Amino acid sequence: MASAMDTPVQYLKGVGPRRAELYHKLGIDTVRQLLWHFPRSYVNFGDCAEIASTEGDQFCSIRAAVVRKSGEQRIRKGLSIFKVLVADDTGELTLVFYNTKYTAEALSIGEEYYFYGRIGGSGLRREMNTPQVFTLAEAERGALSPVYPLTAGLTSRIVAANIAQALELTAGELTDFLPGEIRLEYQLCELEFALCQIHRPKDAASAEIAKRRLIFDEFLILALALSSIRGKRSVEAGYRMEETDFSPFFDSLPFTPTGAQRRAIGQSCQDMRRDAPMNRLVQGDVGSGKTLVAAACCWYVWKNGFQSAMMAPTEILAMQHLDTLQKLLSPFGMRVEVLTASLPAAAKRKVRERLASGEIDLLVGTHAILSNGVEFRNLALVVTDEQHRFGVAQRVSLAQKGNQPHVLVMSATPIPRTLALMVYGDLDLSVIDELPPGRQPVLTYRVGSDKRERAYAFVRKHLDMGLQGYVVCPLIEQGEVDMGLKPAAQYAEELAAGPFSGYRVGLLHGRMKQAEKDRIMAEFKEGTLQLLVSTTVIEVGVDVPNAVIMMIENAERFGMSQLHQLRGRVGRGTQQSYCILLSDAKNPEARQRLGMMCKTGNGFEIAEFDLKLRGPGDFLGYRQHGLPQLAIADMAKDVGLLESAQRAAREILERQPDMSGYPLLREQVQRIVKNVGEQIN
Ligand code: ADP
Ligand code: MG
DSSP states (O other): OOOGSSSSSGSSSHHHHHHHHHHHHTTTOOHHHHHHHOOSSEEEEOBBGGGGGOTTTTTEEEEEEEEEEEEEEEEETTTEEEEEEEEHHHHHHHHESOOHHHHHHTTOOOOOOEEEEEEEEOOEEEEESSSSEHHHHHHHSEEEEEEOOOOOOOOHHHHHHHHHHHHHHHHTTTTOOOOHHHHHHHHHHHHHHHHHHHSOOOSHHHHHHHHHHHHHHHHHHHHHHHHHHHHOSSOSSOOOOOOOOOOOHHHHHHOHHHHHHHHHHHHHHHHTTTTSOOOOEEOOEEEEOHHHHHHHHHHHHHHOOOOEEESSSSSSHHHHHHHHHHHHHEEEEEEEEETTTSOOOHHHHHHHHHHHHOSEEEESSGGGGGGOOOOOOEEEEEEEEEEGGHHHHHHHHHSSSSOOEEEEEEEEOOOOOHHHHHHOOOEEEEEOOOOOOOOOOOOEEEEOGHHHHHEEEEEHHHHHTTEEEEEEEEOOOOOOOGGOOHHHHHHHHHHHHTTTTTTOOOEEOOOOOOHHHHHHHHHHTTTTOEEEEEEGGGGOOOOOOTTTEEETTGGGGOOHHHHHHHHHHHHHHHOOEEEEEOOOOOOHHHHHHHHHHHOOOOOOHHHHHHHHHHHHGGGGTTTGTTTTOOOOOOTTHHHHHHEEEEEHHHHHHOOOOOOOTOHHHHHHHHHHHHHHHHHOO
């Protein structure tokens, strides 16, 4: 059924093909999409600043008259600016329009307008960049005027006018997709009210009410979509475990497990004795000893006569786990083997056969374990390490493997609980909030490249003491070299020939052959190599306690969680460890991030800070899986509403798993599910 909502924006009065093209750039093709294009903020014209009192970097609105207009200046191809001098009783200010000469040309000399934008320039030469312009008549109509995310050629004024049209066109046709009982229970306004008030608010309170409803919608639809993608959680466990005496395992360890490790092991094993399959996330900061929890669970499953699998995101990490787990578990007679993509075909076939016949008790590997043709005899437990590298898609294929295996997910990324619930669904959480005894925080410093020689000397001092270190470089794309960045290989050579001549320097990067990587890693573990120059391949999980110092080049190019992971490679023994962040970045946000890294070693604090700075986009491969960008909701700020929406999603699905009674809502949900499905297949 064709509805006014699906009308192309082009057919709105005053739009036409040219403007429709501009809307298309914003991802808006239909009236529906236009109505869901929300203001970024509102200008309050009752609250104008005097030009003399405006401050740099602040957004503000001013009321001023046009004094003089300069002609268009072409800066370079595709970029032109147009300057307009305006004044109020207190001072003058230059408006700078980039590629928006039409807006500037429409201004009349001597006429007064309201301008809204960010103040730049210096004290005496104030500027406002590409401001939004409102006539006095427009401003006086309502106290709050919406400010929209724009593209060149559109102004908030035009968008507001087109939206007013769209609202008129769809009036009476805006059927609310939210079930009435949910709306009442969570005290949300009706859709029509929300859309009218978000675009043309009567006052600030109405805008808030509208916003609350629209944020809720966005979370609810996302939660329903994710839950539909995950599928139903099975209620029947494929395999139930019996209680076992753990003392032989604990007694065999070279150290005493921490209380937090014992608790996580206890909780997981208890889960596996229940009727439903386990779905547990073990969250522990880098170095908290998650591998031991995995080992204990696999041991427990083996005692019960079943197989386990452990997945790691990289081959290096898989090989390291193989090593650790064999040391811990072979003495009991457990058969631990590995399957990775780089294994020769014959060896792979061998492993698959032994797996199917039950001659392997624990299989360690990369996601190759999930490939077709890998059959287990009785796979009862799947452990995935460093889950944030796996996304929604992998989770789905994992759940389809075997006969409802128990799932244990281990992550060092302290995903806020609400976000984890949203992405993974109903999972239980164990937190390892205790580090093994004797650990000292890693002392972290940010230094400019002028102190590079001193940093090298500091590293040498530690190598001379028989300790080891890392130098990490960002991954370099070709063509970036002239920006002062060096590929790891070239850099390693320079270090070995220069400041570290006479030391044993090794190189590790992602494009090396697996056998080569394994050899280098082994040499570093044994201490044959003293200094390892590496790209981020060592980011996750690598464990060499004798390595106590890390230098990170161009540190500003890494995300905070990534820096935290990298830094987690040192500070794993009892020695004081150091992390030196080399950076000449001037950008205040980058400096803030690095400053935070120096201040805290707490992964949770870092993740929260990062989430605030960058939004949730980069967590969990969120965007790459086709999940929509949130238009109005903010996972970090609107936590309360996120929780309510998730509760509502559960209520809806309990009442009606197929949502057939809510066709309009289902339609919205299906739109997202389809997108994600296209990414998975
Ligand atoms: P992560 O949680 O980062 O995966 P690992 O499992 O790699 O941490 O453990 C980090 C290091 O701490 C390893 O060298 C491991 O042997 C050691 N370790 C783990 N648990 C303990 C413990 N209870 N006491 C002492 N050392 C431990
Ligand atoms: Mg680990």
